[in-house]
Amino acid sequence: MDIILKAAVRAPDHGRLAPWRLTVIEGAAREKLGQAYVNLKRRLSPDQPSFDQGKELMKAFRAPTIIAVGVSIQEDHKVPAVEQIVAAGAAVQNMFLAAHALGLGAMWKTGDLAYDDNMKSLLGLKASDAIVALLFVGTPPKLPPAPVAELKGCVSWL
Ligand SMILES: Cc1cc2nc3c(=O)[nH]c(=O)nc-3n(C[C@H](O)[C@H](O)[C@H](O)COP(=O)(O)O)c2cc1C
Numbered sequence: 001m002d003i004i005l006k007a008a009v010r011a012p013d014h015g016r017l018a019p020w021r022l023t024v025i026e027g028a029a030r031e032k033l034g035q036a037y038v039n040l041k042r043r044l045s046p047d048q049p050s051f052d053q054g055k056e057l058m059k060a061f062r063a064p065t066i067i068a069v070g071v072s073i074q075e076d077h078k079v080p081a082v083e084q085i086v087a088a089g090a091a092v093q094n095m096f097l098a099a100h101a102l103g104l105g106a107m108w109k110t111g112d113l114a115y116d117d118n119m120k121s122l123l124g125l126k127a128s129d130a131i132v133a134l135l136f137v138g139t140p141p142k143l144p145p146a147p148v149a150e151l152k153g154c155v156s157w158l
Pocket of ligand 1: 106107108109110111132147
């Protein structure tokens, strides 16, 4: 975890603002994340009061460790908000690469929970801040084949 977190904070970071806010959620603390999934589902689906709570709760238990990546956005700073956000995205990618280099698997997830003010509050963030990733980290039962990089359509030359 030390290697993975150090990789995060070494991300390119305009103005050295360290805009990322990393929260490691593991072991029993995943219950709090699971509860956040349950509460959000309850709020988003008031017409479905008998939804499967266990299913929502188990979303937090898909990996032994989840690293939530928030961005404490400084508004009206000479470094625009978008650059602060992409720096946090780069921190996520660095963690991804570090995890893979260590033989671990990682999955970058967002979903509705990333845009939920209660979840932001759980992470000590303001409503105007952002959550850019819930990075699920663990040992995969087997690694899927790497997707083939396709340049078609997304690259052009001037
Ligand atoms: C900002 C961002 C949010 C993402 N959110 C989700 C998500 O909520 N659910 C999901 O299945 N994949 C999501 N992904 C994509 C995958 O997590 C990511 O491609 C995967 O972890 C790496 O697998 P790959 O090597 O097959 O691309 C997201 C990716 C990014 C960049």
